[in-house]
Amino acid sequence: MLNDFEAHINKNFPELLSSTFLLTCSGGLDSIVLAHLCHKCKMNFAIAHCNFGLRGEASDGDEIFVNQLAKQLNKQFFVTYFDTFGYMAKNRISLQLAARELRYDWFREILKENGIDFLVTAHHADDNLETFLINLSRGTGIDGLIGIPSKTADIRRPLLSFSRAQILEFAENNSIGWREDVSNEDVKYLRNKIRLEIIPKLKELHPNFLTNFKNTLEYLSETNEISRHRLFYVKQQLFVEENGMISISIDSLKKLVPLSAYLYGLFSPYGFKEVGQIEELLERMSGKYLESKTHKLLKDRECLLLMEIANTSVEKEIYTIPDGVMNVKEPLDINFTVVDYRNDNTQNLIFVDKAALKFPLTLRKWKNGDYFHPIGMKGKKKLAKFFKDEKINSFSKEEQWLLCSDDSIVWVVGKRADSRYKVTEDTKVIVRIEVKNI
Template sequence: MLKTFKKHIEDSFPELLESHFIIACSGGLDSSVLVELCHKTNLNFSIAHCNFRLRGKDSDGDESFVREYAIKIEKPFFVTHFDTLGYVNQHKVSVQMAARELRYAWFDQLLAEHNSSYLLTAHHANDNLETFLINLSRGTGIEGLTGIPSKINNIRRPLLSFTRQELESFANDQQMQWREDASNADAKYLRNKIRLEIIPKLNELHPTFSDNFKNTLDYLKQTDGIASAYLQKLKQELFIENNGRVEIEIAKLKELQPLATYLFGLFSAYGFKEMENLEALLDGLSGKQLVSSTHVLVKNREVLILSSKNETKLDTQEYFVTEEEVPLNLPVNLKFTVVSERYNNLDTVIYIQKNTLKYPLTVRKWKMGDYFYPLGLNRKKKLSKFFKDEKVDVLSKEKTWLLCSGEQIVWVIGMRADHRFRVDDTTQEILKIELHD
């Protein structure tokens, strides 16, 4: 197996030959074998161990085992201890989820602190099969049936092409020792039940089941690759960049059939996976929106507007502009200049009577109930009605800033000045305000 592993690293993970990496080692069979293989391949790595304090003396025994192993092979060793149950109670998650969140946060910290390029985990072919069956039992699309990725971000999983039986055979041949976690034999956990009860039955039904599954997984990945390439081409045609956001024509989406399948393929990567909600959005009222953990999708008349949550996060802070100082650290770049004559107002330049202003001026986002007197209209108009008449979509409204004098709006920045501050024949001092990129 060592010879096969070395060839596998050279062919599929050449980056590990050049870079320092960290191996997550629990002390169990899988991660211990991964450490031994990397050591015998003369790779440059350190070892990291998490003590979750869930199994008393056994947890401490795992830590001691991994520490002694690292000393034996002369590799740097990192360890941390977690109050896992405290995290469970605080965040209301399962023990398994808590352990996952805690360890990966720590691994990211380790990689950054020690200038390491990659984290290696010991997932193997049997883990792939178990994940496949778990996803299949819960209901999933093809992305849930293509297995655990061997490379994602800075994580590498070089054992995915090897079965647990191969790992155990190697460990016995090398007379290795490892730690057994008694909880792995508890069939109350879904993954353990699949491992202990379902997979053995599948192997009984067909002696070559494991090899057949590997082939099936390869075929599914190839099919997924073809589908992904087509969807990417479709996105390039449908997802149009416009002023820093993405617009999608609803009519073109509706031409795609089966619609739900296409919607899932196009929008699931942005966290939108409820197809009923997506289909309803297409026929919903303008302004209706869906929010995922990372993105916002808004219907604006005949298009959908897609943007990240960071782009649409509402800034509720108010910024002040004094008369004496050049304004700094504003969310918009404004330049104030006293001039001797005025010209026509533009979207990005306005001229106002300086003596009508009450300092400090305020730059803030709009809120419900705001109104102003649009220049040239000279009567009150709610800002919400102004936005509607100007066909301003929901996301653009949230990005719009106001320049205010006291409670009065001087300028809907980038759009329209207020009539009450206009320059007339009696104006003695003219203030020019410019919006710069």
């Protein structure tokens, strides 16, 4: 196996020969063998181990074992400890997902803090088969059937071409010891049930089942690449980006065949994986929307609007502008200038009577019940009605800033000024207000 592994690295992972990487090591068979293989190939790496504290003394024994291996191989050793159950309760997720999030967040901290190029894990061909069957059982698109990627931006998995049987044979032939995790025998976990009960039956069906499966993954990956290029072309044609959001013609979407496959391919990268919900949205009334963890998808007349959800947790609700301030940079770039002339207002530029203003002025987002007196109209108008008449979509409404005086609207910024603050023949001091880059 060593010769095959070295040839595999030279052909497919040459970057690991000329860089430093972090090898994740649980103490189990796969990661211990990978550490020995990389060491025999004279590769430059450090070892990281997570002690989740889930198995008491056994967890501590794993840590000691991996630490001894790092000393034996003369490699830098990183270790950390997690309150896994506390993280599960706080985030309301499963044990497996909690452990995954905790360890990968920590691994990437090590990469960043130590200038290490890649993270290397010991996933192998049998792991790939397990993942395929798990995704198949839950329902997935082709992206869920192509298995674990051998490379991502910062992760490398050089054992994916090798079976667990090959790894075990190498360990036994080279007298390499490892730690057994008894929880791997518990079939209450789906992955263990597949590994221990289903995969052995599949291998009984054909002696070359795993090899045939690896070939199938290659074919699926090639098909997925063709699909990816097609989706890229369609997105270029249909996704029109403007002012921080993407507009997609519903009529153009409906012409795609098969529609459900296209909807999944186009919108799943943004967190929308329930195709039925997207199909329903196409037929619903304007203003209805779907929301993923990262994006909103809004039905707006004849279009779908796609927009990233802003991180409002750190955004102030109200920004104060004292008298005498000439420029503000947050949340908008606005200049205030006292002038002795008046021109017509534009979307980005208005002239107001300073005597009508009450300082400090404020910048805030709009809220239900807001109204103003639009210049050019008699009386007041609710802002919600103004947005509707101007055909301003829900996303844009959420991002709309108002310049206010004593909470009365002076300017719907970038759209319309309020007549109560306009310059008249009696105005003595004129303030020119201009917003940039809106």
